[in-house]
Amino acid sequence: MNAPSPPTRALASHAPLSVGQFVAFIAALMALNALAVDIMLPALPAIGADLGMAVENDRQMVITAYLLGFGLGQFFMGPLSDRFGRRPVLIAGLLAYAAAAALCASVSGASALLAARFAQGIGSAAPRVIVTALVRDCYEGRTMARVTSYAMMVFMVAPVIAPSIGQAVLLAGPWRWIFAVLALYAAAVLWVAATRLPETLPPQRRRALSRAGLAGSARLVLGSRQTVGYALAAGVFFGAL
Structure with a gap:
């Protein structure tokens, strides 16, 4: 029987997170973006009525502003995480996401909401980019594909149930509560990243900008x-x- 081939590169460890906890954490990071888009779809009419966005297309800017920040941020988060490590960039992105969501819950005008959504999109770019790097740092080959597949199975549930969650929140309170839910969710993921996730990119593998x-x-x-x-x-x- 042939012995398994050794890894082609030194792999990092995600301890103290177990494999199951790591997969759940990866899925939670991936769900941040889906929730930020889909959870508020039922609230767009209420947001428009409250903030004076009478034209239906103007209400959709709440989604567009977020996606613009999300797309732009991805150009920078990868190089920054290669230079400074995964953990600090991820934590900074989660902080920005949570703070922007909290700001969205307290704005009084449409322009301020769109600016906060743009900032939230930039923050969301960090976990979206770094989640792939985390898996690649810790696994390779078929194991990497299997871990990613498990996380994707959990992640795919998020856009399906997000509108229902948003509708449930609207039944309990105003549309601002949806952003409060996003802020609390991001804060919970941030707590795990800050207290349980180790740095997976050692200094000798980092790249200068x-x-x-x-x-x-x-x-x-x-x-x-x-x-x-x-x-x-x-x-x-x-x-x-």
Whole structure:
């Protein structure tokens, strides 16, 4: 019987989180983005009526502003986590997400709400990018694929139940409570990240921020037909939604 081949690189440990806890944590991070979009869909009419957004398309800017921040933030979170480590960038992103959600719950005008949603999107970019890096730091090969698949199974439930959660919150209180729920959820995930998640990128594997390095990484990604194809397909699919 052939012995299992050794790992091709040194793998980090996510202890004290067990495998099951790590998968649940990864799924919780991935759900942040889905919840931020889908949980408030039932509240858009109430938000528009309260903040003077009479035109239906104007209400949809609550979603668009978030997605703009989310898309823009992803350009920076990866290089920052490669330079400073996964944990500090993740914690900063979760703090921004929770603070922006709390601000959304207290705004008095449409412009302030859109600005806070944009900031929330930037904060959400950190867990979305770093979640993949965390799995890759700790696993490789089939084990990495299996852990990711388990997390995806849990994550896929979030956009399905999020509108129902939003509707339930509206039955109990005003639309501002939805953002309070998002802030509390992010705070709970932040607590786990701050108290239980170790740093998975050791200093010797970190990369300096440089134009040459960023340009090389961009060429590597854009030069992969498979990566570009999947990205375009995902963009078209998400845009159609």
